[in-house]
Amino acid sequence: MIRSIIVAAALAVSVQAAVPQNLDVIKERKQTMKDNGAAAGATAKMLKGDAPFDLATVQKSLNTFISASKKMPSLFPDDSKTGGDTRALPAVWADKADVDARFAKFGQDATDALAAIKDEASFKASFPPIFKDCGGCHEKYRAAQN
Ligand code: HEC
Numbered sequence: 001m002i003r004s005i006i007v008a009a010a011l012a013v014s015v016q017a018a019v020p021q022n023l024d025v026i027k028e029r030k031q032t033m034k035d036n037g038a039a040a041g042a043t044a045k046m047l048k049g050d051a052p053f054d055l056a057t058v059q060k061s062l063n064t065f066i067s068a069s070k071k072m073p074s075l076f077p078d079d080s081k082t083g084g085d086t087r088a089l090p091a092v093w094a095d096k097a098d099v100d101a102r103f104a105k106f107g108q109d110a111t112d113a114l115a116a117i118k119d120e121a122s123f124k125a126s127f128p129p130i131f132k133d134c135g136g137c138h139e140k141y142r143a144a145q146n
Contacts, residue, residue: 030086073099076096088142
């Protein structure tokens with residue numbers, strides 16, 4: 001009995017290791033997040049005063065976040081847990097409902113900010129909370145390093 005459980009467990013492990021992973025989808029989600037990173041970088045500079053406030057750039061960044069928030073939930077199929085230098089943690093699949101809720105909140109916060117931001121003062125008030133959505137999710141669901 002115990003022996004057959006061990007054999008079954010060993011088989012399960014080797015079968016799982018042999019499942020071909022969907023590297024394209026891993027690439028796509030990493031690229032989507034890279035675009036978020038570039039959009040966040042452009043606006044972080046303005047927040048720090050290292051670049052002049054530019055409403056069009058802020059709106060472009062927010063639209064990048066909104067489209068990423070819609071796309072991301074479908075980019076974690078079961079065959080994309082490993083490989084392709086992914087830093088997504090197993091927790092993503094263990095608690096996918098929370099991840100999806102976080103993407104929805106991220107999209108909603110960006111949509112609200114898009115409506116609220118008219119000038120530099122409203123930008124400084126409405127933009128920073130979005131970075132908490134990024135950081136909060138990464139803390140739980142992204143490995144610090146490969
Ligand atoms: C609800 C979760 C969630 C939110 C919100 C989120 N991210 Fe991510 N992010 C991830 C996960 C998971 C990964 C790891 C993806 C992988 O390696 O497969 C990641 C990866 C990244 C990466 C690394 C991409 C690469 O080169 O591999 C960057 C940069 C990034 N995110 C920026 C951002 C920024 C900026 C925001 C906010 C504007 C943000 N993310 C919001 C979950 C999130």
